Amino acid sequence: EVQLLESGGGLVQPGGSLRLSCAASGFTFNSYGMNWVRQAPGKGLEWVSAVSAGRGSTFYADSVKGRFTISRDNSKNTLYLQMNSLRAEDTAVYYCAKDQTGTTAFDIWGQGTMVTVSS
């Protein structure tokens, strides 16, 4: 079964850091681009970051550029999101999502992990 399982969310103070992980199974992880998408409480979806399959090129939303770093460990089938200098507006459920073959539509999603930035 194709599956993505996020972990690492929690409560953090403004200015703090957190690292999210996404464990992948059931597919050839190193063959697919991977993404992080977030959803603030009661709001819509916001794409956050992507890492490509091959060269590991990375892409970021302007709202997180310079603060968040996406990475992947293909030997562990795991995607990461290092989040620094967190702000209240980063509070959201964070989903990892797999690229569909040949597109940057997201065909597999994890269940999400909640990040709350508050003092």
Add this chain to the structure above:
Amino acid sequence: EIVMTQSPATLSVSPGERATLSCRASQSVRSTLAWYQQKPGQAPRLLISGASTRATGVPARFSGSGSGTEFTLTVSSLQSEDFAVYYCQQYQNWPLTFGGGTKVEIK
């Protein structure tokens, strides 16, 4: 950044009726457009990619059309499990962007 605008924000439909959802891009995205369904407390689910290609396991009552800047998702006969929020997403350019969503509710 390509801005995606969905309309209406809320659509009230009776079970068995047709629902038509719209998505507009601020510039052409050709056919690089996806539709997702999200139910409360769940992750989104891919319905359509390439503007009109149903994802695996998606019922035939869901159809997508359009290209360039104007897109439509049609649900031909709404079932109880179809009441949800629907999002469009473009993947033509970075950053990838989503529309604000359309909530399909029971009339």
